[in-house]
Amino acid sequence: MPTPEHLAAHLRTLSPEELSALLTARLDVLQEPAPRSLGELAGRLLRQESIIRTLSLSALSHVQVAEAVAALGDGWTVARLADLLGVPADDPFLRETLSVLAGRGLVWPGAGSHLRVMWPHPLGLGPTAAQLLQQLDVVALREIGAALGVTPGRTKRAAVAELAAWLGDAEKVRALVAQAPASVGTSLSRIAQQSLDPFGFGGIMLGAQMDAPPWAVDRGLVVRSPWGSGVQMPAEVALALRGGAVPFTPEPPSPPLGEVDAELVERESAAAAADMLSLVTAVTELIGHTSVTVLKNGGIGIRELRRMAKAAGRDEDRIRFAVEVMTAGGMVGGSERVLALGDGFEEYATMEPPGQLLDLADSWLGLPACPLAPGSAGDPALSWDYDDEAVLSGLRAGVIGLLASVTVPGQSLDPSELPGLLTWHMPFLTEAARDDLDRFVAGIWREAHLLGLLAHGAITLLGRQLLAGDAEALRAHLAVLIPPARTTVVLQNDLTAVVTGTPSAALLALLDQTASTESRSGAWTWRFTPASVLRALDAGATPASLVTDLTAVAEDGRLPQPLEYLIKDVGRQHGRVQVRAVGCVLCSTDESLLDEIVASRALKGLRLVRLAPTVAASGKPPAETLVALREGGYAPAEVRADGSPVVSVVRQRKPAPAPVPVPASGAPMLADPVALADRLLKLD
Known part of the structure; x- marks a missing residue:
């Protein structure tokens, strides 16, 4: 098993550029505090969770080669690997795949058993020869050595190492088995082809339930299982006897591509983006002005979805999609069995349309559901399965x-080709999707079209720029894709206000x-009414400020006379x-005492106001007012609303609960890969 020291020795042979590229490919090892030495970096690279995460995001050819390396174990060579995969040692695809895996710190010369954290039994193989021989005593080891013509070392450790090296030579194993009786050879071939999976707990405990040929047992080609009646064949022996190459698919499928008008794609993208923003506005209106009932489990029933769709004049699928995306972005949430606007909506409402669309796209990427997947129409909305979150975000x-x-602009792809492509590019992710892969892909395809990321089966410029993360290009494109927000309004004599286009956040708020x-x-x-104007005045506006603000946004720079009269x-x-x-309130028949209390500077914090000769109002509740008066030297008595006295009961005070620590939030800080690579190589 390779140690951090072994990997650190390999890292020292890399150039600063190569080490920097490796660090960039393994961002999890860059979390602060940064590694202080190549040995510490190697330890992070060998962490089980880091290896699994990196391989889980790898393409099929990379996974196949990595599993083959894991099967060969420590001491693997390119020649042995090529022989196992059935390709020449100088095969360009194999060389390229190994280069990618080495660039991610997953393989390096001679070390391979660390990959078994991903595959405890790669290619369905059992334990290695060293692991199985370790179970035997020295006498048994010497007997195997004598049968093989090997003189083991004096210690058990040396004997195991020498015998394991002999059994790891595929040519020697095949030559030995060729000399075996025919029945033994047949039996060994069957054992070699057996996958480990069907045999009991962990596979290695019971072994293959076959007769153990004594001839093979005497030579260490199989080892009797100490936990059962079966036998176990060393992984090296099984590989030598299996014959035939293990699967290696170096190239992805090449799907047929269609042709599509690139200008038509962009026009459709713009229309879809505008419609999505309008759809969210319609849902916002429904939630803000009607009661949308939430089920006990937090979802929205089919009947309620249909009612919302009818009220908004939209189809049910679009309403479902908008509600789920808005909920994922924190714009909507359940409150007392009804749907309500959440904290995230306030931030969304202040954005201009391009920012709103990007916010919706970001919420969609992390949505833990696929609302438009076939078969979802009969399910309540917001019935989320968070186990699907990572799968769906990866698939999107x-x-x-x-x-x-x-594809390039002007080319389209049939959605039926996507599952096969994804299976090659993301084998672990598609395996996690299992039977839902086809329906998830079909739903994602429809949802991406609604957001304007895809159109007519082609990726749009918006989709490409969102994927590339080019903020400047994205902003420039969105300025063209979505017309700028209107900052003026047509105010009419019938007390209506009309905005053609999308109003700016400030105009919309006003x-x-x-x-x-x-x-x-x-x-x-919009329509101005006495109730709407009164609502604005209650919110802090004045008649003069309303006239000024509305005049400033009027297209002709003036207010219609009916509107001015209404205000x-x-x-x-x-x-x-x-x-x-x-x-x-404080009540007293002694007016001079109330004069003294109201004028007291020590009681200024109570915000006392004289309401009548014998009544004063306090801005603080009764308990705080009583304490302040007593500390000021007065002797107040507490009474109820009907004037009857309140009798205080002294209660034992309890200690205040300890504050609950709030965990730090936000993404982890990452070290700069270029600077870190340069520093680590200089330290060594």
Whole structure:
């Protein structure tokens, strides 16, 4: 088994550029605090979770070669590997695959058994010769050595090493078996072809349930299982006797590509993006102005989805999709058995349309459900299975990434080709999807079209730029894809306001505060009413500020006379009756005492106000007011609303609970790979 020291020795042979590329490919080893030496870096690279994570994101050819290396174990060579895979030692695909695996720190000369953390039994093989021989005593080892013509060392450790080396030579094993009786050879061939999986707990404990040929047992070609009646064949012997190459698929499938008008794709992308923003607005209106009932399990039933779809004038699938994406982004959440706008909506509402679309796309990538997958229409919305979250997020990125890599503008791909492509590019991910792969891919395909990332079976420029992460190019494209938000409104004499296009966040906030929404499809329309103007005044506006603000956004720079009259009429009525909040009141027949208390500087914190000669109001609740008065030297008595006295009961105080520590949030800090590679190589 390779140790961190072995790997560190290999890392020392790399150039700064090669080590930097390796670190970039294994970002998990860059988490701060950064490794302080190549030995510490090697330890991180050999961590089980790091190896599994890296291989889980690898293509099929890389996985096949890595498993073959794991099967060969420590001491593997390119020649032995090529022979196992059935390709020449100088095969360009094999060389390229090994280069990729080496660049990720997964393989290096002579070391391979560390990959068994991914495959405890690679290629269905059992334990190695060294592991099986270790179970025998020295006498048995010497007997095997005599049968093989090997003189083992004096110690058990040396004997095991020498016999394991002999059994690891495939040519010697095949030559030996060729000399065996025919029945023995047949039996050994059957054992060699057996996969470990069917045999009991862990496979290695019971062994193959076959007769153990004494001839083979005497020569260490099989070892009797100490836990059962079966036998176990060393992995090296099984590889030598199996014959035939293990699977190696160096190239991905080459699917047929169609032709599509690139301009038509971009026009459809723009239309889909605008429609998605309009759809989210429609759902927002429904949630904000009607009661959307939530089931006990937190989902939304089919009946409620249909009602929402009818009210919004949209199909049920689109409503389901919008609700799920908005929920994933924190814009929507359940509250007291009804759907309500969440904290994330406030941030979303302040964004301009391009930012809103990117926010929705980001929420979609992490959505732990596939609402448009075939077969989901009969299920309640928001019935999420978080076990699918990692699979779905990987598949979404995979679908977009594959289209970007296998097509150029003007080319399209049939969605039926995607499962096969994904199986080659992401074998572990597609294996995790199991029987849901086809339906997940079909759902993702539809959802990406609704967001404008795909159109007519082709990836759009928006999809390519989102995948590339080019912020400047993305902003420039979105400025063209989504028309700039309107900052002005047409104010009409019938007390309506009309915006053609998408209003800016500031304009939308002003009109939503001062008027009632009538339509948000096509032209956005609001109507000013006494109730809507009163709502704005209650929110802190004044008649003068409303006139100023609305005049500033009016397209012709003036306010229609009916609207100005409405604002002034409502303004004159507003505030004629005032409601003041108080914490409690102080009552006393001694007016001079109340004068003294109200004027006291020590009681300034109570915000005392004289309401009548014998009544004063305190801004603090009764308990705080009583404490402040007593500390000021007065002797107040607490009474109920009806004037009856309150009798205080002294209770034993309990210690306050210890504060609950809040875990740190956010992504982990990563070291710079270039600087770290240079520093580590200089230290060594």
